[in-house]
Amino acid sequence: MEMGKVEPNIPLENGRRNIAQSMEPSLVSGSTDRHGMDLEEAQAQPRKNGPAGSPSKNRRLTQPPARSHAHEAHQAHEQRPPNNLAAGRQTPPPSPAPPPRLLAVAASSPSAASPPNAVISRAPEPARGTGPRGEPGCTCRGARRPRRPGLSAGNFREFLDWYKDKNKDVKDAFENGQGNALMICSRIRKDLATCCALEVTKVIKNELGDKNFAILVDEARDCLIKEQMAIILRFLDDNGELQERFLAIKHITDCTSAGIKEALFHVLKYHGLSINRLRGQGYDGASNMRGEFNGLQKLIRDESPYAFYVHCFAHQLQLVVVTVAQCCLVIADFFNSLPLIVTQVGSSCKRKDALLAKHQDDLIEMMENCKISSGTGLHQETNLARPGATRCGSHLRTLLRVYTMWNAVVDVLAIVIEDSREHTSQGGASGLLVQMECFQFVFIMIFLINLLNITNMLSQALQRKNQDVVEAMRLILDVKEALQTMRDNGYEPLCKQAKHFCEEHGIDVPNMDDLVGAMGQSARSKNKVTRDHYFRVSIFSVAIDATLTEMNHRFNEVNTDLVDCMSCLNPANNFSKFNDEKLIRLAEIYVEDFTQVEWLLLRYELPTFLTNIRRSEEFDGCPDISTLARLMVQTMKHRNFQLVYRLIELTLILPVATSSVERIFSAMKVIKTDLRNKISDDWLNDLMVCYCEKRMFKSIPDDQIMIRFQKKKNRKGHLPPEYDVIS
Known part of the structure; x- marks a missing residue:
């Protein structure tokens, strides 16, 4: 038996054992001072005094030892000096420290009035809250382990110590x-995060009220390769402001349209949001989302026919760039x-x-020559990045960095x-x-930057x-123009810009009247054109025509009846597109x-609305519908023209x-993160709600969170009576 270890094969009865069975009789009865006993002798005595025929190591006790041994153990416990470690009040005498496990057993042993065969828990490692030598300390939940010099107590407790030094009230409270x-227990922290998230969600639902809303849904994998679905609500608040609020993030195991629909409906039902109030859907272009027959948007429209689907415009534009x-x-x-x-x-x-x-x-050279100016935020240290097919603006970002760092x-x-x-180890750098x-x-680089x-x-x-x-x-029509x-x-x-760049960097400019192969063909081809025709037609015109064609194909919502009718509400140019019949x-x-x-009432309200708005000075130069809604609420016109505001x-x-x-x-x-990859789904959702809606979270009074935390379960600490009157 090694020093400081308990024999592992001693049988336990329902997770607990008798102290007389956990220690050998000679180890307990032969010691009047538990610190002065030689451990090697104590380890040798069981082998010498053990029953005949029993193995020397890892022997199993099938019957309890004689009562005389247990009585001797009890007498030894009563004769223990008062200044030992079990008392936990005075410093022990300067003698060799016993093993930590034995100290933990002694610290948790019954008092002198306990019966001889009292059952106690098996000695664990020194628990959080015990001292550095194993003496008993505060073993309740949330107890703090004494920190050794140079060791970190973890991010949360390090931050807690820092905050206690900054805030005297918090330090006094602790x-x-x-x-x-x-x-500060982990379970307490999770309960607090849950209460904070519930209060934030409560504010969002109160802000939404009984109004209609739309949903934005997307999926992504986290660092633990778990598919997470994020849900955002889009609605118009009481001030006429358009809001997009984060509702929840949910782990989904079934990425089919039916599985996503079930998870989405479960979240909406949990928060008390009716699917009948859904008036819009926004997803990416994945087949399980936008499928015409079996996609998520089709399944939701079967439940709510007026939840019209719009393919994300930013994704469609990125697909245009990829084309x-x-x-x-x-x-x-x-x-x-x-x-x-x-890469090179x-x-x-x-x-x-x-x-x-x-x-x-x-x-530095260009600043000295006054070619560029210096200032705060200008000319920051940067690096090259690869263009990505799914990252908006990545192609332009790469081209601009190559241009500036040429x-x-x-x-x-x-x-x-x-x-x-060797020539083979350069990785094609000479060819590049x-x-x-x-x-x-150079011509293609500058042309694509402009495009x-x-x-x-x-x-x-x-x-x-x-x-x-x-x-x-x-805006799409403006881009097409x-x-x-x-x-x-x-x-x-464009040609002048490319030639100027080549002259600055010592690059030869070819004669634009020379004959070359058409459409990038070989110079031996019979179909030859001038170099100017090649750059103008085969590169410049082809790229722009492809962009216009792809935009007309992607953004086909402009031709739909729904968007055509909605465009009549645009207040630009003094409501030039206003049309009663389309509205x-x-x-x-x-x-x-x-x-x-x-x-029937709308037919008479629309002309009155148009006349009233045009006469109001507050609406002069109103640029878009969002500003129109906000101004109507500020001038209280949303009450006079309720149908138009709807x-x-x-x-x-x-x-x-x-x-x-x-x-x-x-x-x-x-x-x-990778260091916190085992975080549970519920805790992740609570932290995400508080983090993503941090402005709303900061506006919530602490009293509301404290009351919800108190009502969550019965705890040892209670709020003062005056908190009971707070709603």
């Missing part, structure tokens, strides 16, 4: 409060070479440091070529360098929370929200993009 009511990247052979080769350049330049720490150092030298990228590629010991220092590469800059402005506008579908369709203008008048300025048709589409009598509400809650849901998954990566 030092002078009850030791069994510290409220442009593969529209012709030359541009496809360009985007195939771009990730290789990024940033594949090692040495190359990345060299890239940043050379770019910094270029910036000299540094070229120098690093040259370093890779020089440092390679030759390809970059070519007029065609994607137009679509990127639309992407950022679509991702705003208060964006409505009418304004989104107007800008692309058409670029196709008609943008080629000559009445919009009310007929939402037949659940308007009765036949209200249809049409405005139905128009605004129709979703445009699911970027708000994607922000939720970005927050999930902050909360659930």
Whole structure:
């Protein structure tokens, strides 16, 4: 038996054992002072005094020992000196410390008045709350383990200690409060997070009231490879402001449309939200979400026919960009070479440091020559990143960084070529360098920057929370006009810009009148065109035409009857598109929200509304429907024109993009990390609600959370009586 260990094979009765069975008779009866006993002798005595025929190690006790031995153990316990560790009041004498497990057994042993065969728990490791030598301390829940110098107590308790040093009231509460009511146990923290999340959700549901709403749903995997579904509510509040509130995140095991529908309905039912009030759906373009016959949107419309589905506009625009990247052979080769350049330049720490150092030298030189200005937030340290098919704006971001770091990228590629010991170890850096220092590469790079800059402005506008579908369709039409203008008048300025860039960086500019193969064909081909025709027709016009065609194909909502009727509410240009018949048709589409009598009244309310708004100075220059709704609430016109305001509400809650849901998954990566990957689903949901709706969470009084926490279960600590009158 090793020092400090208890024999593992001693049988337990219902998880507990007799102290006389846990220690050998000679070990207990032969010691008057438990600190002065030689442990080696105590370990040797059982082998010498054990019953005949029993094994020397790991012997099983089939019968309890004689009562004389137990009585001797009891007498030894009574004769124990008062200043031992079991008393826990005075310092023990300077003698060799016994094993920790035996100290824990002695500390938890019964008092002197206990019967000899008293049953106690088996000695565990020194529990949280015991002293460094094993002496008994506060073993209640939430007790704190004394910290050794240089050791961390964990993020939560380190932060708690820091906050106690900053706040005297908190420090006094912990030092002078009850030791069994510290409220720092993991279960207590989870209960507090649950109470906070319930209060935030209560505020969201009170803000929603009995109004109609739309849902935004998306799925993503967490760090533990669990599929999580985030749900956001989109509605118009009492102030006429368009709100998108995070409702819940739920782990789903069935990613089919039927499984997602069941999980979604379970969340809505749990929060008391009726599916009959659902007036819009916003998802991505996955087949299980947007399927025409078996998708989630179809299954929900079977339950709620007026929950119209809108494919996320930001996703559709990103699909347009991906199509442009593969529209012709030359541009496809360009985007195939771009990730290789990024890999070659940033594949090692040495190359990345060299890239940043050379770019910094270029910036300092340009500042000295007054080519660029310095200021707060300008010219931050950056690096190259690969373009992603699912990341909005990633293609433009990569092109802009290559454009601004051109000299540094070229120098690093040259370093890779020089440092390679063999020609096969350079990884194609020489070919990439030759390809970059070519007029065609520069022309395509600058052309795509100008083209994607137009679509990127639309992407950022679509991702705003208060964006409505009418304004989104107007922005799409503006982008189409800008692309058409670029196709008609943008080629000559583009050529000048490319030639100027080549002259600055020492790149040869070819003669635009030379003959080359058409559409990237070989120079030996009989079908030859001038180089100017090749760049204008085979690259410039093809890419813009592909963009316009794809946008007309993707954004087909502009041709639907629903959006066409909603566009009549646009207040731009003094309600130039206002049409009574189309607005009445919009009310007929939402037949659940308007009765036949209200249809009749709407015919007389619409002309009066238009005349009243045009005469009001507050509505002069009103840009969009969101501003119109807010101004109507401020001027109390939403009460005079309730039917028109109801049409405005139905128009605004129709979703445009699911970027708000994607922000939720970005927050999930902050909360659930690789170091906290075992966090439970309920706790994750509670933390996500408090984190994503932090402004609302800060506005909730602490008293409400304390009362809910007190009512959750009966606890040792209770609130003062005056809290009972708080509702």
